[in-house]
Amino acid sequence: MKKPISIVTIAALFAVGTAFTASRQVQNWNVDHPQKGTPGIVWLSYDQVKGAYCPGLNNVECAYLIGSPGTYIKKP
């Protein structure tokens, strides 16, 4: 007889899904160097801001989360 999946395993799978969904959550970011003709405040996910506004290898701050100024995105 097959063993049923325990709730601990289900919790683990649920956590993986929640973490990935949360990382794609869009938020209001203030980007330090917006592209020409675009606003400085953007409504995007962390990954999108990082990809679009934080190129290069400078390791300097390039955006911060509005409403939570302690949350920065740094250039890779």
Next chain:
Amino acid sequence: MKKKVISEVIAALLVFLFIYAALSKLLEFDKFKYQLSQSPFIANSSRFIVWVIPFGEILISVLLIGRRTRFTGLYLSFFLMLLFTGYLFIMLKYSSYLPCSCGGVLSNMSWKQHFVFNLVFTGLSLSGILIQDRIQNKNRII
């Protein structure tokens, strides 16, 4: 039977917390690394801690999922939660600057809320140890 269900629920809650927190840190690794480097007490060892915490959380989760390794997982969960709670207490008490190094929605909590949240999970892991200990003792007797 009832004890086994409670033990499963506690393990499930801890697994959810650790996997969610570990993945949130790894998915926003630069953010986590930066925030940790700003911490007044652990900035010097942040390069090491930045890897140890998320992978430690994943390892504990794996131990909690396995029924045979759950007891070890609960002990490690209690130790880790105690460490986090102690760190939060020291930060709240002695640091003038409070950068949050937590992942995902946990970063939206205030430091005091986070402290209470950690206390609850420390208590949960301690209860898990006590319940699991009783289950294993009972199994040994049988």
